[in-house]
Amino acid sequence: MVDVAQAAGTSQKTVSRVVNGEPGVRPETVERVQRAIAELGFRRHDGASHLRRGTSTASIGLVLEDLAGSFYSAVTAAVERSARERGYLLLTGSADGDPERAGRLVQAFAARRVDGLLIAPNLVGDEVLTANLPPDVPAVLLDRPSADHRTDEVLSDNAGGIAAAVRHLAGQGHRRIAYLGDDERFWTSRQRRDGFLATCAELGLPTDGLVSLGALDPVGLAAAVNGWTADGVTAVVTGNNRASVALLHHLHEHPGPRPAHVGFDELDLADVLDPPLTTVAQDAGGIGQAAVDLLFERIGTPTLPPRSVVVPTRLVVRRSSPPPDAAPVRNAR
Amino acid sequence: MVDVAQAAGTSQKTVSRVVNGEPGVRPETVERVQRAIAELGFRRHDGASHLRRGTSTASIGLVLEDLAGSFYSAVTAAVERSARERGYLLLTGSADGDPERAGRLVQAFAARRVDGLLIAPNLVGDEVLTANLPPDVPAVLLDRPSADHRTDEVLSDNAGGIAAAVRHLAGQGHRRIAYLGDDERFWTSRQRRDGFLATCAELGLPTDGLVSLGALDPVGLAAAVNGWTADGVTAVVTGNNRASVALLHHLHEHPGPRPAHVGFDELDLADVLDPPLTTVAQDAGGIGQAAVDLLFERIGTPTLPPRSVVVPTRLVVRRSSPPPDAAPVRNAR
DNA sequence: TCCGTCGATGACAACGTAGTCATCGGCCGG
DNA sequence: CCGGCCGATGACTACGTTGTCATCGACGGA
Numbered sequence: 001m002v003d004v005a006q007a008a009g010t011s012q013k014t015v016s017r018v019v020n021g022e023p024g025v026r027p028e029t030v031e032r033v034q035r036a037i038a039e040l041g042f043r044r045h046d047g048a049s050h051l052r053r054g055t056s057t058a059s060i061g062l063v064l065e066d067l068a069g070s071f072y073s074a075v076t077a078a079v080e081r082s083a084r085e086r087g088y089l090l091l092t093g094s095a096d097g098d099p100e101r102a103g104r105l106v107q108a109f110a111a112r113r114v115d116g117l118l119i120a121p122n123l124v125g126d127e128v129l130t131a132n133l134p135p136d137v138p139a140v141l142l143d144r145p146s147a148d149h150r151t152d153e154v155l156s157d158n159a160g161g162i163a164a165a166v167r168h169l170a171g172q173g174h175r176r177i178a179y180l181g182d183d184e185r186f187w188t189s190r191q192r193r194d195g196f197l198a199t200c201a202e203l204g205l206p207t208d209g210l211v212s213l214g215a216l217d218p219v220g221l222a223a224a225v226n227g228w229t230a231d232g233v234t235a236v237v238t239g240n241n242r243a244s245v246a247l248l249h250h251l252h253e254h255p256g257p258r259p260a261h262v263g264f265d266e267l268d269l270a271d272v273l274d275p276p277l278t279t280v281a282q283d284a285g286g287i288g289q290a291a292v293d294l295l296f297e298r299i300g301t302p303t304l305p306p307r308s309v310v311v312p313t314r315l316v317v318r319r320s321s322p323p324p325d326a327a328p329v330r331n332a333r
Numbered sequence: 334m335v336d337v338a339q340a341a342g343t344s345q346k347t348v349s350r351v352v353n354g355e356p357g358v359r360p361e362t363v364e365r366v367q368r369a370i371a372e373l374g375f376r377r378h379d380g381a382s383h384l385r386r387g388t389s390t391a392s393i394g395l396v397l398e399d400l401a402g403s404f405y406s407a408v409t410a411a412v413e414r415s416a417r418e419r420g421y422l423l424l425t426g427s428a429d430g431d432p433e434r435a436g437r438l439v440q441a442f443a444a445r446r447v448d449g450l451l452i453a454p455n456l457v458g459d460e461v462l463t464a465n466l467p468p469d470v471p472a473v474l475l476d477r478p479s480a481d482h483r484t485d486e487v488l489s490d491n492a493g494g495i496a497a498a499v500r501h502l503a504g505q506g507h508r509r510i511a512y513l514g515d516d517e518r519f520w521t522s523r524q525r526r527d528g529f530l531a532t533c534a535e536l537g538l539p540t541d542g543l544v545s546l547g548a549l550d551p552v553g554l555a556a557a558v559n560g561w562t563a564d565g566v567t568a569v570v571t572g573n574n575r576a577s578v579a580l581l582h583h584l585h586e587h588p589g590p591r592p593a594h595v596g597f598d599e600l601d602l603a604d605v606l607d608p609p610l611t612t613v614a615q616d617a618g619g620i621g622q623a624a625v626d627l628l629f630e631r632i633g634t635p636t637l638p639p640r641s642v643v644v645p646t647r648l649v650v651r652r653s654s655p656p657p658d659a660a661p662v663r664n665a666r
Numbered sequence: 667t668c669c670g671t672c673g674a675t676g677a678c679a680a681c682g683t684a685g686t687c688a689t690c691g692g693c694c695g696g
Numbered sequence: 697c698c699g700g701c702c703g704a705t706g707a708c709t710a711c712g713t714t715g716t717c718a719t720c721g722a723c724g725g726a
Contacts, residue, residue, distance in 0.1 A: 001682070011706045016684055024704065041467060046444040047380040047390070048682035051711050057380070059424075067413055070601075073406035080400050080427055084434075089441060091392075092425050094413055101417075108422060111379040134374060248605040268403075269600065272581040274607040334712070344676045349714060357674065381712035384681050668726090676719080681712105689706080696698090 001044075007036035019044050050113075059089040060295065061109030063102055065121040067094045070241070071265060071284050072120070075142065078288025079118060086296065088115070095121035103132035110137050116295040118142050122186045138298040140291045144187050145308070152298055154291040154309045158188055158264075159195035161280040161313030165237050165262040166199040168278070168315055172323045174235040174260060177205060178228045180221075180247055181239030183214040192239040192264060213239075216246040218253075225250055228259075234324035235260035241267065248273070260321040276318035286311045334377075340369035352377050383446075392422040393628065394442030396435055398454040400427045403574070404598060404617050405453070408475065411621025412451060419629065421448070428454035436465035443470050449628040451475050455519045471631040473624045477520050478641070485631055487624040487642045491521055491597075492528035494613035494646030498570050498595040499532040501611070501648055505656045507568040507593060510538060511561045513554075513580055514572030516547040525572040525597060546572075549579040551586075558583055561592075567657035568593035574600065581606070593654040609651035619644045 001019070005012040010029060017025050018033040025033075036042075050057050060083055064072050080090045091109055095102035102121045109117055110133070119129065120142035129146075133139055141153040169177050179196040182189045193211060200207045209231060212224040225247075228236070236259045238244040244263035251258055258275075266281040267273075290309050298304055334352070338345040343362060350358050351366040358366075369375075383390050393416055397405050413423045424442055428435035435454045442450055443466070452462065453475035462479075466472055474486040502510050512529040515522045526544060533540045542564060545557040558580075561569070569592045571577040577596035584591055591608075599614040600606075623642050631637055 012682090013684080013706060013708095014704085016682095017705090020684080022684095026704065029704080041469070043444055043467060045384075045446060045682050047446060048384055048711090049684075051378075051381055051384060051681095051713090052683040052685085054711065067410035068403075068407045070401075070403065070406075073403075073409075074401045076406075076425075077400035077427060080425060081429070084426065089445070090425055092409075092413060092423055093417065094410060096414070111376055112422070113378060113380060134376060136374070245602065245605065248602070252605050252607075252609075267602065269578065269581070269602045269606065272578065272585050272606065273602065274585075276585075345712090346676060346678095346714080347674085349712095350675090353714080359674065362674080378712050381681090382714075384683095384711095385713040385715085387681060670723105670725095672721105672723085674720090674722105677717090679716085680714090683711085684709100685711105686709085687707090690704090692702090694699105694701080 004036045004042050008032045056115045057113045059114050060116045061091040061114040062118045063105045074284030075288040078285040082289050082292035099128045103128045106132040110134050116299050140295045142291050152294045152307050156282045157310050157312050158191040162192050162195035163199040164315040165280050169235045170203050174324050176233045177235045178210040178233045179237050180243045181213040221250050238263045241265045262321050275320045278318045278321040279316050281314045281316050283311050337369045337375050341365045389448040390446050392447050393449045394424040394447040395451045396438045407617030408621040411618040415622050415625035432461045436461045439465040443467050449632050473628045475624050485627045485640050489615045490643050490645050491524040495525045495528035496532040497648040498613050502568045503536050507657050509566045510568045511543040511566045512570050513576045514546040554583050571596045574598045595654050608653045611651045611654040612649050614647045614649050616644050
């Protein structure tokens with residue numbers, strides 16, 4: 001600005017005024033300054049501006065488990081859009097399975113003075129969080145709860161989604177329904193398994209030996225599925241995309257009578273699969289948007305009591321979940 | 334820092350020394366300061382630090398078309414990882430189909446003094462770019478070329494990938510191969526179509542009426558496919574995920590003789606589809622990493638001549654591309 | 667004992683910007 | 697013609713931090 005001021009034959013303060021569109025500058029002066037700005041290629045230093053103004057940085061941070069992955073990327077897209085609509089920029093970081101890395105990201109974002117944080121990595125224990133999250137930084141947990149419920153959180157209706165899946169299968173007449181989930185370390189895995197168990201109990205369905213968590217490798221999976229088949233299982237609920245894909249692979253490579261299948265979390269190609277896969281669709285966009293809404297409310301009113309938002313899921317019935325005695329449904333040819 | 338200094342009974346400068354781990358502070362003093370820091374919950378203001386030091390902000394900006402989408406999210410993940418490994422933070426933004434929005438993002442990132450920019454939105458014309466990209470901000474174009482080749486760029490080997498697909502089909506004995514691409518406005522669409530035409534010409538294959546761009550809606554697509562079928566087409570190459578999925582939908586809903594099919598860009602479920610889809614896999618991770626490498630080289634040596642990196646693709650042959658006279662390959666049951 | 671040296675510390679300025687207040691010329695009404 | 701007022705502008709300072717340099721006490725060697 002000093003350089004611009006010199007070039008325009010004015011003072012640095014007047015340049016500041018022009019840059020910020022403040023009134024009370026002669027049009028002629030404005031033009032001189034703007035010409036100098038254009039000539040010198042001047043750009044205001046936002047960081048210095050924020051520092052002087054003492055205002056926010058107009059940015060929020062998003063800590064994820066993994067930026068790839070359809071669910072998280074859909075969430076990210078929704079978050080970025082909501083933030084952008086409010087004039088905020090988004091900083092993103094992946095924990096990539098390392099809770100310590102997540103902690104460092106939180107600290108780095110806090111040091112950059114983001115106005116708020118969205119935290120999603122599923123492997124992060126609360127100790128990592130409380131150790132790294134400064135108490136004065138507004139934060140919302142995404143797709144994972146806060147142990148002490150002192151932080152805002154946005155969750156998918158895991159239990160409800162699984163319940164819908166089980167009820168749908170039970171409604172089709174299935175009595176022996178198995179559950180294939182991802183690793184027990186993930187909160188969502190436990191949550192969905194518990195939802196499965198609860199719903200089965202409610203409906204009087206058996207669950208002994210019908211739940212497998214974390215064995216998604218071909219060998220482990222084959223063992224589980226074969227056991228289930230021998231046990232008269234006619235339907236399987238898969239607890240996340242990884243489990244769904246693993247089961248699809250297994251069924252693809254071991255042709256034969258196909259159990260009914262409902263997968264948690266939508267797949268892009270669900271309705272092009274053969275048979276099209278019945279899924280419990282999570283509302284990734286809704287989750288992202290709700291999280292940003294919550295975050296800005298908290299930024300606006302830090303004294304708000306902690307809130308928990310549960311975003312509903314939607315059961316999308318396709319053809320992978322017919323009644324048990326029906327012949328496996330394939331495309332007519 | 335002033336508050337901390339007062340609490341620790343020292344000067345603000347000594348606090349700075351402790352915070353930055355500078356030598357020459359008595360251990361006793363260090364401890365007093367650290368206690369004060371902990372008590373007051375002090376965190377250094379990175380923005381002010383960067384301002385004073387005149388150093389970089391240790392951040393880079395990534396402007397995408399759309400943060401969702403498997404290709405872009407894979408690229409983003411790779412970019413973030415590479416940046417993080419270098420101690421850099423990543424700012425992300427989506428253009429969402431609006432070139433003007435992309436321009437605003439570029440300006441916002443530049444005003445934040447990111448150390449470099451990765452720019453990918455495919456709808457952005459060069460005028461938008463040059464109008465918004467300050468000449469002194471290092472930038473790398475991702476998955477799109479710079480018209481004047483004065484900016485570094487990382488591209489997927491579109492022509493090579495399509496050529497591999499066509500050659501594979503020709504090798505299987507197909508003579509009438511059609512090409513289904515996305516909207517012509519996208520540079521990659523045009524690029525891949527041109528690759529298709531070039532390879533067909535090279536192999537002496539006909540292309541008249543065998544190329545359809547942008548008609549991915551059910552009606553338009555059905556018209557194209559029916560025309561092709563009547564015209565004796567036995568194989569189709571789809572130019573991106575959208576086209577692949579559109580064709581898969583169409584074939585799914587119109588059972589009958591199935592043309593051989595090779596899709597550009599990998600699909601998560603390619604090998605669970607029926608038949609498993611032969612694809613030209615792009616190396617999203619490699620593209621992201623190459624872009625970051627290029628960016629940091631340019632940041633390090635701004636005078637480097639502009640470079641263009643082409644990341645190879647890989648043909649993954651599955652069962653959707655059998656010879657023309659073979660019965661459509663389905664799973665054995 | 668004196669001086670040079672060294673370790674520890676603090677005072678001050680500056681990074682780029684914006685808020686506060688003073689200055690200055692011209693204009694109006696009396 | 698004069699005092700007050702207003703529009704336009706600039707000087708100065710502070711935001712939170714770090715680089716530079718000065719200060720000050722202690723210590724070792726002559």
